[in-house]
Amino acid sequence: MKKYWLMKTEPETYSIDDLKRDKTEHWDGIRNYQARNFMMKDMKVGDEVLFYHSNCKVPGVVGLARVCKEAYPDFTAWDLNAHYYDPKSSEEKPRWFMVDVAYVATFNEVVSLRAMRETPELEGMRLLQKGNRLSVMPVEERDFRHICQMAGH
């Protein structure tokens, strides 16, 4: 069964416009076990993704993407010069994994974190829970649909 996710990115690093330009991209740099496990164990081709901009002026969901390749080793962990280099990961024993995502759509307007917090229907969403720092997390189908609706999609 199709599942729904939210993936965070800092737009200064990689934005929805970048994904639109690239069409597909590998989601490297996840260095958190919980987030990795979601990608490794649960993400399937065709799963839908809320594309979230964090650490920016108006944090929120800015568009949609789709999983187009299931988990495989994140080779940037082996690259000495990469920002997310991790000496504990190797080709023989990869520690980190990533999926590929494909661009689907850009919302006409950002569904801001603020707006989501003010929406009673979204209460209980993992994203909105206090202290949540996960950059890859599951989303309930009803919440996914509600957010699409807020965006006019």
Added chain:
DNA sequence: GCCAACGTTGGC
């Protein structure tokens, strides 16, 4: 730029 909330590391 501040800082709260987490996650990770490493000494013991």
Added chain:
DNA sequence: GCCAACGTTGGC
């Protein structure tokens, strides 16, 4: 295995 110290995330 505990836990203090440190690093990171990310909203504000």
